Amino acid sequence: MFFDVLGTVVDWRGSIAAEASSFLKRHDASHIDAGAFADAWVGHYDASVEAVRRGRRPFVPLDLLNMENLETCLKEFGLTPSAVPSPELEDLNLAWHRLKPWPDSVEGVSRLKERFIVAPLSDGNTRLLVDMAKHAGLPWDTILGADISEAYKPMPQVYLRACELLGVEPDRAMLVAAHDYDLDAARQCGLKTAYVVRSNAHDPSKAAAVKRLDGWEYMASDLIELAAILK
Amino acid sequence: MFFDVLGTVVDWRGSIAAEASSFLKRHDASHIDAGAFADAWVGHYDASVEAVRRGRRPFVPLDLLNMENLETCLKEFGLTPSAVPSPELEDLNLAWHRLKPWPDSVEGVSRLKERFIVAPLSDGNTRLLVDMAKHAGLPWDTILGADISEAYKPMPQVYLRACELLGVEPDRAMLVAAHDYDLDAARQCGLKTAYVVRSNAHDPSKAAAVKRLDGWEYMASDLIELAAILK
Incomplete structure (x- = not known):
């Protein structure tokens, strides 16, 4: 995951x-x-x-x-x-x-970790994500920064390299994201998708990309709800 | 670390x-x-x-x-x-x-994690190390399998790529190992070294490589002792 x-x-x-x-x-x-x-x-x-x-x-x-x-x-x-x-x-x-986690993030990731391998797949570099995890208490199983594939989302090699390193076929992996463009790219690579609604996440970098696609396998209002859905 | x-x-x-x-x-x-x-x-x-x-x-x-x-x-x-x-x-x-951790490993890594970023740097592939960590309760901050650098120790790119991904100059990093050949390669790349004596670790793959070099920055009988030394 x-x-x-x-x-x-x-x-x-x-x-x-x-x-x-x-x-x-x-x-x-x-x-x-x-x-x-x-x-x-x-x-x-x-x-x-x-x-x-x-x-x-x-x-x-x-x-x-x-x-x-x-x-x-x-x-x-x-x-x-x-x-x-x-x-x-x-x-x-x-x-x-x-960067500070949303209030549900640490508990949601912790619950999902009981059943799944949980790893960030981010444009952030590995050290940035390691520091963030230590600072915020995010209990990732491992961390995949953009510097591992040397590519930025939504480039397909980001998703495919992540699946390769975790030893899973894409259809046995899932991306959890609040951004349609990211989920869409993951889906095109064969991954399953879960959309998390961060309605309060004013996100100036992605203003143009908000298309409100749908058809994602799962949709949840936060990560705790997603963990409950996948229980 | x-x-x-x-x-x-x-x-x-x-x-x-x-x-x-x-x-x-x-x-x-x-x-x-x-x-x-x-x-x-x-x-x-x-x-x-x-x-x-x-x-x-x-x-x-x-x-x-x-x-x-x-x-x-x-x-x-x-x-x-x-x-x-x-x-x-x-x-x-x-x-x-x-694979099962030595009796001191989980506690030793946990103590070292309080002060340092802790990550395995292993010939094992990432998924092998992720499964092992979940199975054994090893609380790594992140995981660096050989498939990330696509090289095996003691090839220098293993150590140098790990430092690059963690955003540290080699002399701000340390390798902890029970094998001289590994520590020697890390030292040649500029990393600090800590030797852990696993005298009970009968290791048929490395029988020829045991040279008992010394001059490592730190030496400890197990990972709990290493954590105490570095306190």
């Missing part, structure tokens, strides 16, 4: 807004709205990953893309990245390693 | 002998000594992995090498692999997914 993470298991926008808020205060920039700053930072995500998906750029881990986007974002809000000590920029970038 | 697994964290020879014993009884072959059978099976390990190390054969996962060696072994002991129903052969081969 593979899980999308950003938006599905953790609240990226809320977590980043909280860390951006204290960063902006420390740098005399509390006039900048932290929520708008987080939206802008997360909003650059898709375009930067797209360059790798399209082969216009060799694979680089998300930590690096996030740092580039952070610098772009600071400039957009009138700040000068080079004026910020680099350990402080690094620390803000590590906000992605500390 | 990376851990060799086969011999260091789990007792492969003892675990395989136990499963071979019940297999041999079920197949009217209880005249065959299960310990000798396990020695022979594990004894083929190094030569089969060596073909991949030397580039004479493309990478294949350990599950496949183990199955080939199992069939060889059955013939050596006068049995006919094709006479055994293939689900039973598969099940015996999965004994490697159920």
